[in-house]
Amino acid sequence: xxxxxxxxxxxxxxxxxxxxxxxxxxxxxxxxxxxxxxxxxxxxxxxxxxxxxxxxxxxxxxxxxxxxxxxxxxxxxxxxxxxxxxxxxxxxxxxxxxxxxxxxxxxxxxxxxxxxxxxxxxxxxxxxxxxxxxxxxxxxxxxxxxxxxxxxxxxxxxxxxxxxxxxxxxxxxxxxxxxxxxxxxxxxxxxxxxxxxxxxxxxxxxxxxxxxxxxxxxxxxxxxxxxxxxxxxxxxxxxxxxxxxxxxxxxxxxxxxxxxxxxxxxxxxxxxxxxxxxxxxxxxxxxxxxxxxxxxxxxxxxxxxxxxxxxxxxxxxxxxxxxxxxxxxxxxxxxxxxxxxxxxxxxxxxxxxxxxxxxxxxxxxxxxxxxxxxxxxxxxxxxxxxxxxxxxxxxxxxxxxxxxxxxxxxxxxxxxxxxxxxxxxxxxxxxxxxxxxxxxxxxxxxxxxxxxxxxxxxxxxxxxxxxxxxxxx
RNA sequence: GGCGGCAUAGCCAAGUGGUAAGGCAGGGCUCUGCAAAAGCCCCAUCCCCAGUUCGAAUCUGGGUGCCGCCUCCA
Numbered sequence: 001x002x003x004x005x006x007x008x009x010x011x012x013x014x015x016x017x018x019x020x021x022x023x024x025x026x027x028x029x030x031x032x033x034x035x036x037x038x039x040x041x042x043x044x045x046x047x048x049x050x051x052x053x054x055x056x057x058x059x060x061x062x063x064x065x066x067x068x069x070x071x072x073x074x075x076x077x078x079x080x081x082x083x084x085x086x087x088x089x090x091x092x093x094x095x096x097x098x099x100x101x102x103x104x105x106x107x108x109x110x111x112x113x114x115x116x117x118x119x120x121x122x123x124x125x126x127x128x129x130x131x132x133x134x135x136x137x138x139x140x141x142x143x144x145x146x147x148x149x150x151x152x153x154x155x156x157x158x159x160x161x162x163x164x165x166x167x168x169x170x171x172x173x174x175x176x177x178x179x180x181x182x183x184x185x186x187x188x189x190x191x192x193x194x195x196x197x198x199x200x201x202x203x204x205x206x207x208x209x210x211x212x213x214x215x216x217x218x219x220x221x222x223x224x225x226x227x228x229x230x231x232x233x234x235x236x237x238x239x240x241x242x243x244x245x246x247x248x249x250x251x252x253x254x255x256x257x258x259x260x261x262x263x264x265x266x267x268x269x270x271x272x273x274x275x276x277x278x279x280x281x282x283x284x285x286x287x288x289x290x291x292x293x294x295x296x297x298x299x300x301x302x303x304x305x306x307x308x309x310x311x312x313x314x315x316x317x318x319x320x321x322x323x324x325x326x327x328x329x330x331x332x333x334x335x336x337x338x339x340x341x342x343x344x345x346x347x348x349x350x351x352x353x354x355x356x357x358x359x360x361x362x363x364x365x366x367x368x369x370x371x372x373x374x375x376x377x378x379x380x381x382x383x384x385x386x387x388x389x390x391x392x393x394x395x396x397x398x399x400x401x402x403x404x405x406x407x408x409x410x411x412x413x414x415x416x417x418x419x420x421x422x423x424x425x426x427x428x429x430x431x432x433x434x435x436x437x438x439x440x441x442x443x444x445x446x447x448x449x450x451x452x453x454x455x456x457x458x459x460x461x462x463x464x465x466x467x468x469x470x471x472x473x
Numbered sequence: 474g475g476c477g478g479c480a481u482a483g484c485c486a487a488g489u490g491g492u493a494a495g496g497c498a499g500g501g502c503u504c505u506g507c508a509a510a511a512g513c514c515c516c517a518u519c520c521c522c523a524g525u526u527c528g529a530a531u532c533u534g535g536g537u538g539c540c541g542c543c544u545c546c547a
Contacts, residue, residue: 229547
């Protein structure tokens with residue numbers, strides 16, 4: 001029997017019980033990135049959040065189908081392409097590769113499909129045509145616009161009223177538009193830009209249409225989840241709804257799930273503001289488990305602050321969780337069987353209860369912050385048990401199972417393998433050699449030689465020179 | 474100006490009507506050759522005001538402050 005999962009739906013602004021379109025299956029479309037610059041910390045949030053959600057659904061027994069797009073036809077990419085004299089496709093591919101490499105490093109499981117705009121022009125044209133045929137869109141001089149006024153429910157996701165939206169408009173309105181809020185489905189080609197043939201002349205897709213076309217192709221009508229950062233609610237997701245629902249007459253997605261922004265000094269991290277923390281650099285500096293721990297330490301819908309030293313602060317708590325699990329795994333080797341004592345039973349019962357609480361937390365709108373809190377209870381419970389001399393295999397196994405499954409397999413914050421640190425060898429050698437120098441000054445040559453011989457056995461050659469010791473591998 | 478959201482201890486952060494999870498930091502203690510690790514104990518009445526209620530951090534109204542969106546953006 002499936003457990004009940006509750007999800008906050010941006011559309012209804014309420015937590016709802018999740019009912020899949022098809023029993024036992026979950027279909028998910030997460031808006032990916034526009035690959036025109038380096039992957040940053042902000043991109044990691046929805047990725048890790050959805051990674052956990054998907055792992056959780058799989059654990060619950062659902063079959064998942066996860067699609068994440070790359071918008072590889074876009075103004076910024078074209079701009080870069082013209083600047084660098086490199087084809088747009090190539091620019092996009094460079095950043096797609098970087099994005100995927102970063103996500104792999106973060107332990108994010110790959111989506112089932114990563115459709116690109118450039119490979120779905122046909123589907124997009126067909127969808128645009130369908131909207132024109134149904135009277136929701138109009139062509140004008142090679143452009144095609146969606147007529148916002150023709151779609152009654154426009155604004156239902158972002159809770160905006162049409163009239164008020166326009167007051168905030170800071171850009172000049174394209175005179176070809178019938179209505180200032182209309183948006184482009186298809187843009188007429190400009191010289192030097194990548195362009196495709198279409199019934200309206202050479203051109204390229206507008207921003208939002210690709211998601212409508214590709215979600216339809218890979219997930220069909222009315223799929224389960226549509227996700228992304230909450231900065232996409234308007235206009236991107238609002239427009240997707242308009243396009244898709246106008247075309248199919250059915251809801252685009254059943255549940256809209258939006259993650260909060262990562263802020264830096266209380267300002268959103270974004271490419272345009274230039275206050276970006278490169279994900280690649282973070283991954284070089286910090287263990288991926290710690291990064292995930294940081295990203296999951298707050299509920300996914302809340303904002304999340306980043307500042308220098310934040311990861312260092314968090315690393316102490318994370319290490320306790322991680323080290324406790326590591327030690328527990330080791331202790332398992334020396335665990336003992338036999339009758340369960342009263343203490344054993346009590347601990348076992350607590351551990352089971354905590355596990356239920358973790359499941360309940362994740363089932364309640366994917367509350368990873370609460371789940372982590374409970375996992376610290378598990379750590380304390382297990383450590384206290386061991387502190388009192390508890391060694392029963394069944395108990396230790398249960399503790400390990402809970403941590404391994406939830407902290408490890410589902411949240412992905414555990415990192416049990418030893419960290420290999422760059423520059424560690426240098427530091428160690430410096431320390432060892434300085435101690436050896438001390439010994440030599442004290443004429444303790446026996447011990448000093450033992451160190452040198454021992455190092456030699458490890459393949460490290462030490463040479464004593466007038467300028468001090470040198471070493472090489 | 475419109476829309477959405479947030480405001481809980483020094484810091485991070487759960488908690489949506491029944492009397493404040495968890496983590497970091499801090500204090501005391503156990504263990505320890507010393508240290509580390511680990512364990513035990515201590516450490517908040519929830520931005521302000523007014524309501525609803527037997528009872529509110531949790532609901533309503535009004536403030537104040539902050540964030541996001543309204544332009545590309547995860």
